[in-house]
Amino acid sequence: MIRLKTLNKLFTINTLALLKRIKTLLATSLTTLFLGLSSLFPYQAFSTEPLPIIDTSALVGSTAGALSVEQGAVNYSIPITMPPGISGMKPELSINYNSNSGNGLLGIGFGLSGLSAIHRCSKTIATDSMKGGVGYNDNDRYCLDGQRLIAISGQDGKSGSEYRTEIESFRRVKFTGNHWTVETKSGQAFEYGNTDDSKIEAQGKSIVRLWAVNKITDATNNAINYVYDEDKTKGEYTLQRINYGNNSVRLTYADRSDTHTSYLAGSKLQQTKRLNNITTYANNNSVRTYGLEYQYYGTPKRSQLTSIEECVSGDCLPKTKFRWNNKEASFGVNGKQWQSNLGGPGNWKNRPRHENGEYSMLIDMNGDGLLDRVLDRNPKTNQQGFFVYLNTGRWL
Incomplete structure (x- = not known):
C-alpha cells in the first residue's frame, strides 16, 4: 500500500491494482500500434515470408576503382x-x-x-x-x-x-x-x-x-x-x-x-x-x-x-x-526541301556520296547549334536542291 498526502488529503493506493491497470493500458496501446502499422505496412514490416539465406562463405567487397x-x-x-x-x-x-x-x-x-x-x-x-x-x-x-x-x-x-x-x-x-x-x-x-x-x-x-x-x-x-x-x-x-x-x-x-x-x-x-x-x-x-x-x-x-x-x-x-549508352543522336524522320534563299552548302566536292547517288554533309542549317543532315537532292523524288533532316537533339 502507498499513502500519499496531497492538498491536506490522504490517499491510499493499492499498488497491485495500479500495476495491473498500467499493464492493461500498455497492452491495449501496443495492440493498437501493431494493428495500425500492419495496415500501413502489411508486408514490409511484418512479412511472414522466410528471411533470405545469406551465403556467409562468399567473398565480401568489390573490385577497387x-x-x-x-x-x-x-x-x-x-x-x-x-x-x-x-x-x-x-x-x-x-x-x-x-x-x-x-x-x-x-x-x-x-x-x-x-x-x-x-x-x-x-x-x-x-x-x-x-x-x-x-x-x-x-x-x-x-x-x-x-x-x-x-x-x-x-x-x-x-x-x-x-x-x-x-x-x-x-x-x-x-x-x-x-x-x-x-x-x-x-x-x-x-x-x-x-x-x-x-x-x-x-x-x-x-x-x-x-x-x-x-x-x-x-x-x-x-x-x-x-x-x-x-x-x-x-x-x-x-x-x-x-x-x-x-x-x-x-x-x-x-x-x-x-x-x-x-x-x-x-x-x-x-x-x-x-x-x-x-x-x-x-x-x-x-x-x-x-x-x-x-x-x-x-x-x-x-x-x-x-x-x-x-x-x-x-x-x-x-x-x-559497365553499362553503355549506345543511343545515337536523332535526326527528324521526315526531311524537307530547303529553300535555297535560306542558305546552305554551296560545294559538294569531296563530300561522301551514298549508294543511291546523293551527296551529304552535316551542317547547322537553322542556327540552333545542332548539326543537321543535308543532302543535295530528295532521296525519294530525286528533286535537286537542299534536302534537310533537322537534328532534334533527342536520343533515338
Whole structure:
C-alpha cells in the first residue's frame, strides 16, 4: 500500500491494482500500434515470408576503382593487385578508361596502363623548325611514352647518343645502337629493346619501329622482366608475361571481330587481339585473376568492355559491370526541301556520296547549334536542291 498526502488529503493506493491497470493500458496501446502499422505496412514490416539465406562463405567487397575528370575527359582506373616483390620491386599495372580514347586492346575507351616503350616519332615545327613524318631512316625522331626525346650529345639515332625528355623528367636516356637505357633519379635502370621479343620491327621491314621495356632494375639489382609476343606479318605485338622474384603476371588474349588496320610509313599495323584475362602468380601458384567480358556494338561493330570479375584463390567478388549508352543522336524522320534563299552548302566536292547517288554533309542549317543532315537532292523524288533532316537533339 502507498499513502500519499496531497492538498491536506490522504490517499491510499493499492499498488497491485495500479500495476495491473498500467499493464492493461500498455497492452491495449501496443495492440493498437501493431494493428495500425500492419495496415500501413502489411508486408514490409511484418512479412511472414522466410528471411533470405545469406551465403556467409562468399567473398565480401568489390573490385577497387577510382573515378576522376581530367582535361574534360572522364577517367576510371582499376589497379591490378600484385603479389609483393623484393624491396617493393613489383610491376604497376592498371585497367584505365578514358572517354576520349578509341577502340583499343580493351575495346572502346579502355586500355592497360603501366607499360613503357620508346618509338619513332615525327619532327615538329616547334622543336625541329620543320615538319616531317616517320620514314624509318635517319630523319626520324624518338619519343619515350609519347614524350619527345631531345638529343643533348651525339646524333639522333646513332650509337652513344644521349637524350633528355622535352619536358624535364630527370631521366638520362642513352642509345647503344642496339637498345636503349633509361636511368631515373630514384636509382632505377630501364632497358628497352634488349631482347629479341622487345624489338618490334616495322611490318615488311627489318627496321625496329618500337623498343618495348624488357627489364627494370633497382639499385640492389632486384629486377622485373617483361616478355612479349610479336606477329611480324601483322605488325602487332602483345605483352605475355611479367616476371619478378618468384612471382609473375600472365596475360591471355582472344581473337576479335572488330579488327583494325592502320599504316605508318607504308608498314601495316593491325589490331586483331583483345585482352581476355590477367592472372597473378606467387611461387607458380595462381593468386588472383581478372576476367574481362565484352560485347559488340554499332556498324561497323566495336568492342565494349561490359564487366571485370576479380577472383582470389577461386573466390570471386561481384562483377564490376559497365553499362553503355549506345543511343545515337536523332535526326527528324521526315526531311524537307530547303529553300535555297535560306542558305546552305554551296560545294559538294569531296563530300561522301551514298549508294543511291546523293551527296551529304552535316551542317547547322537553322542556327540552333545542332548539326543537321543535308543532302543535295530528295532521296525519294530525286528533286535537286537542299534536302534537310533537322537534328532534334533527342536520343533515338
